[in-house]
Amino acid sequence: MQFTLKVPATSANLGPGFDSIGVALNLYLKVEVLEESQTWIVEHNMGKVYHDERNLIISTALAVDPTITPHRVVVESDIPLARGLGSSSSAIVAGIEIANRLGKLELTKQQKLEIATKLEGHPDNVAPAIFGNLVVSSYVDNIVTSVVAKLPDLSLVAYIPEEVLLTKESRKVLPDMLPFKTAIEGSSVGNTLVAALLTGNLEKAGKMIEADKFHETYRANLVPYLKEIRELAHAKGIYGTYLSGAGPTIMTITTKEKSSIVKEIIEKSFSKGKIISLDVDIMGIN
Numbered sequence: 226m227q228f229t230l231k232v233p234a235t236s237a238n239l240g241p242g243f244d245s246i247g248v249a250l251n252l253y254l255k256v257e258v259l260e261e262s263q264t265w266i267v268e269h270n271m272g273k274v275y276h277d278e279r280n281l282i283i284s285t286a287l288a289v290d291p292t293i294t295p296h297r298v299v300v301e302s303d304i305p306l307a308r309g310l311g312s313s314s315s316a317i318v319a320g321i322e323i324a325n326r327l328g329k330l331e332l333t334k335q336q337k338l339e340i341a342t343k344l345e346g347h348p349d350n351v352a353p354a355i356f357g358n359l360v361v362s363s364y365v366d367n368i369v370t371s372v373v374a375k376l377p378d379l380s381l382v383a384y385i386p387e388e389v390l391l392t393k394e395s396r397k398v399l400p401d402m403l404p405f406k407t408a409i410e411g412s413s414v415g416n417t418l419v420a421a422l423l424t425g426n427l428e429k430a431g432k433m434i435e436a437d438k439f440h441e442t443y444r445a446n447l448v449p450y451l452k453e454i455r456e457l458a459h460a461k462g463i464y465g466t467y468l469s470g471a472g473p474t475i476m477t478i479t480t481k482e483k484s485s486i487v488k489e490i491i492e493k494s495f496s497k498g499k500i501i502s503l504d505v506d507i508m509g510i511n
């Protein structure tokens with residue numbers, strides 16, 4: 226059996242939605258599963274990533290169904306590795322789909338979400354990679370509950386630094402406990418963000434995106450450009466800049482009209498790294 230898969234990049238957290246909220250983006254991981262072979266062969270030009278069954282896509286597929294036969298697989302990806310744009314989630318979601326098709330498992334989307342969340346540890350990237358659009362999820366006592374929602378017409382401007390930041394490293398700086406009052410404030414900010422996004426109030430959404438209490442403060446030293454880009458945007462009256470996933474990418478959610486201003490101000494101050502305007506992917510894996 227031969228087939229092709231396309232999985233979108235994702236941006237998690239949107240400020241206060243730590244480990245819960247994510248949005249699918251129009252950068253893609255493309256995987257072609259070709260002829261059967263003696264062993265798994267993964268052809269790609271992504272640098273330091275395995276070419277055999279240790280590749281995250283294949284190890285995920287084998288974890289889901291160890292009986293599937295080896296194939297030659299060609300991978301192409303626009304999603305930069307370890308930059309906070311959901312590269313590992315895209316690989317995990319692709320691996321689950323490979324097992325689903327080769328093993329004829331007939332998994333439902335909810336089952337795929339449950340497997341992906343267990344493997345990734347949180348649903349914020351894997352859920353939009355599966356469903357597309359904005360997805361708000363909870364993962365409590367091993368139960369994943371997700372709601373998919375359409376976003377108003379908007380644009381996302383990403384500043385992608387040259388250096389990598391592994392999620393594992395970026396989570397090490399987070400506290401084990403939060404004071405009750407801070408947790409209540411953090412959750413109220415997250416609730417208000419979701420209501421603002423769902424009612425199309427981008428102005429309030431932008432303010433709530435920047436009011437996170439859960440992770441950005443602790444990660445500030447790892448990503449000094451978050452504060453810098455936020456201040457540059459504020460000087461133009463633009464709110465809505467956050468740390469994408471575990472970083473180091475900095476994302477600004479803004480209107481289509483204002484996205485070129487955001488791009489310009491970042492370009493003027495940062496000569497290294499990439500600055501790109503992105504749209505929301507509405508399909509998820511297909």
Ligand SMILES: Nc1ncnc2c1ncn2[C@@H]1O[C@H](COP(=O)(O)OP(=O)(O)OP(=O)(O)O)[C@@H](O)[C@H]1O
Pocket residue numbers: 235237254274275280281282300302305306307308309310311312313314316350390391392393469470471472
């Ligand atoms: N297409 C892929 N094929 C194989 N392995 C991959 C692929 N994409 C990512 N990985 C693995 O995942 C690692 C990056 O995962 P990590 O969770 O640190 O970052 P991320 O998923 O890009 O960022 P974030 O979770 O913050 O959005 C890479 O170093 C690589 O080992």
Ligand SMILES: N[C@@H](CCO)C(=O)O
Pocket residue numbers: 237238243244245347349350392395396440470471472
């Ligand atoms: N919510 C996760 C996303 C990256 O996997 C984090 O910020 O660590």
